Amino acid sequence: MAHLRFDIIGLDLDGTLLDTSGDLAAAVNHALASAGRPLLTVEQVKPMIGGGARHMLAQGMAATGGCDDAELDVLHRRLLDYYEANISRLTHPYPHALDTLDRLAASGIRLAIVTNKLERFARAVLGDLALTDRFACIIGGDTMGPGNGKPSRKPIDAMIERCGGGTAAFVGDSIFDVAAAHAAGIPAVACRFGFLMQPVEELGADAIIDGFDQLIPTLERL
Incomplete structure (x- = not known):
């Protein structure tokens, strides 16, 4: 030193x-599932992390079919609520x-x-x-x-x-x-x-x- x-x-x-990849992937998948989208693996979510939750979710939505800003707003709120309640499990x-x-x-x-x-x-x-x-x-x-x-x-x-x-x-x-x-x-x-x-x-x-x-x-x- x-x-x-x-x-x-x-x-x-x-x-x-x-x-934090396990908990963040779970939050992304909670939002995706609520919209009827296919789920992503932790390894798929990892490269999406780093620019904030909305940026991460937008990439997750793009990977499963895309979305408009209005839908992203709704799902972003769902993601945040889920993540806040399950923030350190994994x-x-x-x-x-x-x-x-x-x-x-x-x-x-x-x-x-x-x-x-x-x-x-x-x-x-x-x-x-x-x-x-x-x-x-x-x-x-x-x-x-x-x-x-x-x-x-x-x-x-x-x-x-x-x-x-x-x-x-x-x-x-x-x-x-x-x-x-x-x-x-x-x-x-x-x-x-x-x-x-x-x-x-x-x-x-x-x-x-x-x-x-x-x-x-x-x-x-x-």
Whole structure:
């Protein structure tokens, strides 16, 4: 840890800190079933995750026949209601994630969550898993107002400000994460194990990790 020059490490939530794919796929399938659509597998849903619940559902609807905005509005509400009631049944941290967070925190680094999940959902799932107190701030896709989630730099700027300022890096699994970090002028680390919409090498990240056991050595090299 002697060579780690960062004061703040920010993390995406879905597909980065937590494997939420089981619960998110269940919520998508609840909405699809209510509309008489065929269900999707968890592996089919994974690439749809990262841009927020409505974006995820829109892709699910497109994959099963399409829909108009009015139907999407109705089904989006059903998805959110179901997810809120079943938010952490299948969700768990990725291997080595908590040990890595413990090591970073022990060295004085401030940790933060910046996700495109609605803030109340992010807080709910972190609370259910007893992880909330690990983070200096939790910023959701709606925290900065409509249209200001990732890939906007605004949530990253807010993360740095709320953590008291200093040098920062961001860890995520999507183009939204990398774009937001780079727009804010900080390095991005991409997770090969996340919910990838495209090959991880195409994200343009400053580094790639295969697991959390590689995060600290990777940050030391940045």
